[in-house]
Amino acid sequence: MKLVFWLALFFFVPAASAADCPNHQPKDGSALVHLEQMWAEALARHDAGTVDCILADEFQDVDPDGRTHDKAATLAGIPHRKPGTNQLSELTPHLSGDMGYIRGLAALVDAEGKVKARVRFTDIYVYRGSRWLCVAGQESLLQLDKK
Numbered sequence: 001m002k003l004v005f006w007l008a009l010f011f012f013v014p015a016a017s018a019a020d021c022p023n024h025q026p027k028d029g030s031a032l033v034h035l036e037q038m039w040a041e042a043l044a045r046h047d048a049g050t051v052d053c054i055l056a057d058e059f060q061d062v063d064p065d066g067r068t069h070d071k072a073a074t075l076a077g078i079p080h081r082k083p084g085t086n087q088l089s090e091l092t093p094h095l096s097g098d099m100g101y102i103r104g105l106a107a108l109v110d111a112e113g114k115v116k117a118r119v120r121f122t123d124i125y126v127y128r129g130s131r132w133l134c135v136a137g138q139e140s141l142l143q144l145d146k147k
Contacts, residue, residue, distance in 0.1 A: 021053035025131045029093030032102040032125060035132055040086040040106065048078040056126065056133035064119060064141035083111045098127040105142075118142040 022038075025031040035054055042050035052075055059071040069077075091104040101124045108117040124136040 022131050023129075025127075027095070027098075027127055029095055029100070029102075031132055032093040032095075032100055032123075033091045035125070035134070036088060036091055036102055036104060036123065039134075040088050043078065043081060044085045046079050046081060048075045051075060051078060054134050056128075056135045059133075059135055059137075061137040062139070064139045084116065085109050100125045100127070100132065115144065118144060 022035070025035075039051060039054055042048075042054075052071075055071045055074065057071060059074065061069045061074055063069065085108075087107040087109055089105045089107070091102060093100060093102040101122055103120070103122045106119045106121060107115050108119065110116050118141075120140045120142055122138045123134050125132045125134050127133075
């Protein structure tokens with residue numbers, strides 16, 4: 001009986017997770033804005049599953065220190081993030097056929113409400129299987145205003 005339980009868990013849980021991924025997204029800039037907001041909220045909740053749905057398998061990111069991270073490394077770091085939120089602004093999407101990119105500004109805010117960092121980012125998306133997937137990202141750390 002235990003074997004049946006584990007087999008069911010193995011085969012049906014991944015299918016349930018995949019069903020939660022966005023699908024039939026519009027092919028417009030509002031979809032990219034929505035994905036960026038979902039991504040930021042998922043990071044605050046330490047929700048790697050939601051981010052997994054947004055990233056393409058070939059995803060590569062360049063962090064503010066110039067280090068590259070693939071999808072697996074990006075997802076592995078999510079549960080270990082410090083508490084806080086990414087407050088997004090200046091989200092500007094650009095589309096060309098099945099490709100698009102979005103630029104924005106993320107203010108990294110700690111649990112006490114203090115801005116710890118500001119990051120300018122660009123994320124590149126492709127439209128596949130009726131949804132947008134992020135294939136690449138780049139972040140640049142901005143100086144905080146001294147007050």
